[in-house]
Amino acid sequence: MAPVLKLAHMANSPADLFVAVCLGFFFGLVLETGGLANCRKIAGVFYLYDVTVVKVMFSAILTAMLLLYASSALGILDISMLYLPDTFIISYILAGIILGVGMVIGGY
């Protein structure tokens, strides 16, 4: 059953933190390999000269979503145990707009 380390009460244990470094390693590896570490590719989204970032992001969201759904339907993942931030809709909309403005100025 999953989430594995959370169910084993090992959240923030050395094992959990080691897994975090490993997950981060692959996260960084995939981001760089896909071009998301390149600010000109990120800016490209906003001028429509290169929409790589959108392609990567939405295929990642879709893949993770389907895997979460399937593993939950198969009963191997307890989806209610996953961390989900609270919904502060006004703050998030405001934050999103500011972040978007910052992103097109700064590039990341």
Added chain:
Amino acid sequence: MKRYINPYIAGIALGFVLFASFFLCGKGLGGSAAWARLSAWLMHLIAPAHIEHSPYFGHYFAHGRNPLHVWLVFLGIGTFLGGLVSSFLNGRSRIEVNRGPAISVRGRLIYALAGGILVGFASRLGLGCTSGQGLTGASLLSLGSWAFLFSVFFGGYATAYLVRNGWL
């Protein structure tokens, strides 16, 4: 310098990493929290009393805790290493100021600082950046995350024309 891989392949691989994070640790990937904690730690070196009594950053230091001893910071260390290894292996690692053809290095750095300040503030206001809200929250179909994500595109497209000299 090698070309980047197919974006759909990269996206699917990223989806698997994100799913692995949920499956193993019960939480998704995030990028901005590590930066917030690193800056709090740095500020603590300079003005410890101020930062410990800050309404926002204070809880990072509650009960004598180390603000860097958290899951998201370890994730961030891994992300740095993974990106570094990938850029070395693909011959993309070099010192440069990546920018559009029309802007000077100095101009680009000023833009980067201004944009960085906005992104840093927004990521705290929104409890995450394009990783924590955009990828992680969106894959859980969180309403707030989708509102955030579309707002990012709105903010970006609304401003793009004004700062086109930075990129075009």
